[in-house]
Amino acid sequence: MDLADLYRDVIIDHNRNPRNFRRLSPPCRHAEGLNPLCGDKLQVYLRLDDDDRIEDVSFEGSGCAISVASASLMTEALRGRTKAEAEALFQRIHAMLTGSEQADISAIGKLAALAGVRAYPTRVKCASLCWHTVHSALDEGGIVSTE
Ligand code: ZN
Numbered sequence: 001m002d003l004a005d006l007y008r009d010v011i012i013d014h015n016r017n018p019r020n021f022r023r024l025s026p027p028c029r030h031a032e033g034l035n036p037l038c039g040d041k042l043q044v045y046l047r048l049d050d051d052d053r054i055e056d057v058s059f060e061g062s063g064c065a066i067s068v069a070s071a072s073l074m075t076e077a078l079r080g081r082t083k084a085e086a087e088a089l090f091q092r093i094h095a096m097l098t099g100s101e102q103a104d105i106s107a108i109g110k111l112a113a114l115a116g117v118r119a120y121p122t123r124v125k126c127a128s129l130c131w132h133t134v135h136s137a138l139d140e141g142g143i144v145s146t147e
Helices: 003-016 065-078 083-098 109-119 121-139
Strands: 029-035 040-048 054-062 142-145
Touching: 003 065, 003 109, 029 121, 040 065, 040 121, 054 065, 054 121, 065 083, 065 109, 065 121, 083 109, 083 121, 109 121, 121 142
Parallel strands: 029 142
Antiparallel strands: 029 040, 040 054
């Protein structure tokens, strides 16, 4: 199995069995993300503890395989991270997806499975939607749209 197959399997797995696919009970932060181009619509919920560490994070919604798999992978990657660490990871993923700079993907684990969408500009919005949404939830919440 080569790396491309492995990455595809990760995306298929997380699309079929999304992790943390549920609503958090309040109190929690919440934001909604829309990608009208594809029809992806995500709700992201998170709860910070007293040290600004992400105690729990989850999502709900519907969308294409890339958007759901990306959100599932994201929730796994963010639990236990501080707000600052989450923002740093957001920047790193954004760099990886847009190829705007030499992205260091050595330290992002399974999230590297999304690197392949870089070659498909319309899919980049699908993969980054959950990240923009969690960014908004960490900030003050609300609705974010890719368009
Ligand atoms: Zn999509």
